[in-house]
Amino acid sequence: MSDTAHGHGGGDGGTRRDFLALAGAAFGAAGAGLALWPLIDSMNPAKDVLALSSVEIDLKPVAVGQRITVKWRGKPVFIDHRTPDQISKAQADDKADLKDPQSDKDRVKKAEWLVMVGVCTHLGCVPLGQKVGQPRGEFGGWFCPCHGSHYDASGRIRKGPAPKNLEVPVYSFLNDTTLRVG
Ligand code: FES
Structure with missing residues (x-):
């Protein structure tokens, strides 16, 4: 068979x-x-x-004066490689009449790198000023076009309806040129 x-x-x-x-x-x-x-x-x-x-960012390609945006936890994070002039202006503005008083040095770990969540503290729009040619507001920082909030070179609220400075997220420098946000 x-x-x-x-x-x-x-x-x-x-x-x-x-x-x-x-x-x-x-x-x-x-x-x-x-x-x-x-x-x-x-x-x-x-x-x-x-x-x-967390997100790690290689800062080597970011020239002095350049601003880049990275995404972290679904939000834009602004990284501003500030020029000496911008740093001096931000520090000088410590003495200004600030709505949400905070000194510039309390908002940075290294003066040349400003790192902030790019979400307006009024109603959550993304302020302008990250791209070349965009308005930076009356204080040389960022301008939220939704209802006209002006942030200075330290990301502090200076004019308009936003109640708070742009938030500084948790971050650290892993070395001179690598930033970790989160
Ligand atoms: S959301 Fe930015 S000013 Fe209102």
């Missing part, structure tokens, strides 16, 4: 095997296609977790 079964099954079995092999391949391909979703899906929490924790 085994001979017969083998002989008989050999012919049909071959066809059946081919069919099974093709079906298997097709299923495999579909399986692979489907498998992408769970994979991508499972990557989302990882990205979210990453976004929740």
